[in-house]
Amino acid sequence: MSSPDRLVSPLADSGDVAETSPALRPTRLDEFVGQAQLKARLSIAIEAAKGRTEPMEHLLLHGPPGLGKTTIAHIVAEEMGTRAYVTSGPALTKGADLVGTLTRMQPGDVLLIDEIHRLPAAVEEYIYPAMEDFKIDFTLDGGMHARVVTYRLKPFTLIGATTRAGLLTAALRSRFGIAHRLEFYSTEELGQILTRAAKQLDLQFAEDEARQLIAARSRGTPRICLRLLRRVRDFAEVRGGGPITVEAASEALALEGVDAQGLDPLDRAYIRVLADVYDNGPAGLEAIAATLGEDAGTLEDVVEPFLLQIGLLARTRQGRRLTSAITEMDGTNPAGPLFEESGPSTSDS
Ligand code: ADP
Numbered sequence: 001m002s003s004p005d006r007l008v009s010p011l012a013d014s015g016d017v018a019e020t021s022p023a024l025r026p027t028r029l030d031e032f033v034g035q036a037q038l039k040a041r042l043s044i045a046i047e048a049a050k051g052r053t054e055p056m057e058h059l060l061l062h063g064p065p066g067l068g069k070t071t072i073a074h075i076v077a078e079e080m081g082t083r084a085y086v087t088s089g090p091a092l093t094k095g096a097d098l099v100g101t102l103t104r105m106q107p108g109d110v111l112l113i114d115e116i117h118r119l120p121a122a123v124e125e126y127i128y129p130a131m132e133d134f135k136i137d138f139t140l141d142g143g144m145h146a147r148v149v150t151y152r153l154k155p156f157t158l159i160g161a162t163t164r165a166g167l168l169t170a171a172l173r174s175r176f177g178i179a180h181r182l183e184f185y186s187t188e189e190l191g192q193i194l195t196r197a198a199k200q201l202d203l204q205f206a207e208d209e210a211r212q213l214i215a216a217r218s219r220g221t222p223r224i225c226l227r228l229l230r231r232v233r234d235f236a237e238v239r240g241g242g243p244i245t246v247e248a249a250s251e252a253l254a255l256e257g258v259d260a261q262g263l264d265p266l267d268r269a270y271i272r273v274l275a276d277v278y279d280n281g282p283a284g285l286e287a288i289a290a291t292l293g294e295d296a297g298t299l300e301d302v303v304e305p306f307l308l309q310i311g312l313l314a315r316t317r318q319g320r321r322l323t324s325a326i327t328e329m330d331g332t333n334p335a336g337p338l339f340e341e342s343g344p345s346t347s348d349s
Contacts, residue, residue, distance in 0.1 A: 024197060024200055024201075025071055025074065026071060027074065027075060027078050029042060029043055029046075029075055031196075032068065032072070032075060033185070033192045033193050033222075034183075034185045034186070034189040035067075035068065035182060035183065035185075038072070038180050038182065041178060041180065042056075042059075042072070042075075042076065042079075045057055045059075045177075046076065046079045046080060049080065050080065054108075054155060055107065055108045055109075055155045055157040056076060056080060056108075056110075056157045057157070057176075057177030058131055058157060058158040058159070058160075058175060058176045059076070059158075059159045059160070059176060059177070059178045059179075059180070060159075060160045060162070060165070060168075060173065060178070060179040060180070061159065061160070061162070061182060062161070062162045062163070062164070062165035062179070062180075062181050062182070063163070063181050063183070064182075064184070064221070064301065064302070064305040064306070065163055065221075065302065066222060066223030066224060067182040067183075067185070067222065067223075068182060068222060069114070069161035069182065070086070070114065070161065072159070073086070073110055073112035073159040073161070074110075076110050076159065077109065077110040080108050080110070080157075081108070082108040082109045082110060083105075083109050083110070084109070084111075084112060085101050085110070085111050085112065086114065087101065087111070087112070087114070088113065088115045088118070089113060089114065089115040089116050089117060089118030089119040089120075090118045092113075092119060092120065093120060093123070094120070094122055094123065094126075095122055095123050095125075095127075098126065099136065099138070102136060102153050102156075103151065103153065105154055106154055107154040107155055107156070108154075108155070108156065108157070109154070109156050109157070110156065110157045110158075110159055111156055111157070111158050111159070112159045112160075113158065113159070113160050113161070115161070115162060115163070116160035116162050116168065116172075117162045117164045117165070117167040119172075124169065124172055127158070128172075128175065130153060130158075131175045132175060134153040134154070134155050134156070135150050135151060135152050135153060136150070136153060137149070138150075138151060158176075160172075163301045164300075165179075165181070184220025184221065184305075184306070184309050185222060185225075186220070187215045187216050188215075190214075190215035190218050190220070190222065191211055191212060191215040193215075193222050193225055193226070194211050194214060194225060194226075194229060195211065197226055197229055198211070198229070201229075203233055203243075203244065204243035204244065205244050206242070206243035206244060206245040206246075207246055209246045210232075210244045210245055210246045213246060213250055213253075214228050214229055214253070216260065216261075217253055217259075217260065217261070217262040218262055219262035219263075219306045220262075220306065220309060221306075224262070228253060231256060232244055232248065232249045232252045232253065234252075235248055235251065235252035235255070236248045261310065262306070266294070266303060267303055267306070267307065270303050270304075270307070271307070271312065271313075271322065271326065273288055273292055274288060274313075274321075274322050275322055275326065277291055280321060281318075281319055281320050282316055282318035282319035283319045283321075284320070285304075285319070288320060304320070310325075311323055311325050
């Protein structure tokens with residue numbers, strides 16, 4: 001089972017390349033839907049920084065994947081009138097990997113380090129002086145003749161994005177001037193994102209309910225909502241084109257195993273393991289992961305946040321537990337087949 005292939009996976013897949021097209025990614029703060037508090041904080045920080053001709057403060061964004069962290073980094077650069085450079089924690093193995101980018105950056109440029117919780121300790125220590133005093137140290141020559149040379153950088157903004165703020169060292173976290181947790185989006189906000197995307201993709205909805213239906217199944221995540229839109233568009237095209245009807249949207253998503261709440265086979269397998277094997281819990285994440293044959297980190301990043309959000313799952317000191325809301329998921333609920341399928345192997349993602 002490879003989770004990034006799930007239709008509702010919030011992780012980017014190759015089909016999402018299209019989403020990086022400048023047309024679909026909002027480029028200005030006022031085009032960015034939702035996250036009102038973050039937008040307010042950023043617009044003040046950006047304006048203040050511009051007034052002082054300084055870079056914006058270092059920003060730490062955390063929250064589940066697909067909620068707009070990368071988009072925000074590009075927007076900050078755009079609003080500051082500077083450029084954004086993008087790298088990720090696992091891509092950086094030693095401090096020297098960053099030298100090229102850091103020394104090339106111009107005043108006010110933005111450096112986005114995605115998955116910053118996976119930054120090796122050596123790189124982390126390397127970026128402390130870069131963040132605090134805009135300088136880095138090079139070691140020239142080796143052994144007895146080693147010399148440390150300090151290089152001054154142009155003042156820049158580091159944006160760290162992470163799905164696991166808890167894994168960041170306190171030392172690193174404290175070096176960010178602003179830290180913000182991104183929230184899941186409301187169905188209404190996702191509806192607005194769909195309206196904008198549909199316009200750009202030259203798509204029409206036959207009924208507003210068709211748009212609502214996709215928004216409601218996108219588990220609060222813009223990346224999923226745009227991906228579902230593409231699947232529905234393909235389905236509608238193959239079925240003869242024309243505006244997207246409720247029927248086409250719901251058939252297309254049912255075909256992909258996405259139910260009315262946006263739960264997919266992996267979510268349902270997770271719930272079923274907890275319900276059937278662990279008697280509704282509490283059970284440890286590692287145990288659930290082992291039973292499912294999934295990676296615990298993947299479950300924690302892409303399955304659990306949404307189940308917690310919709311109140312089906314509770315995380316207690318003893319482990320994960322299903323809430324009483326699960327008993328309301330009877331046969332009339334599209335999530336009902338949950339209890340009729342037979343075991344985790346039915347998951348086809
Ligand atoms: P993350 O970095 O958190 O994984 P991204 O910034 O890559 O997420 O966003 C995923 C996709 O969702 C992108 O195509 C982006 O354009 C879109 N998106 C995210 N947030 C918004 C938003 N608030 N409004 C419109 N589109 C959004």
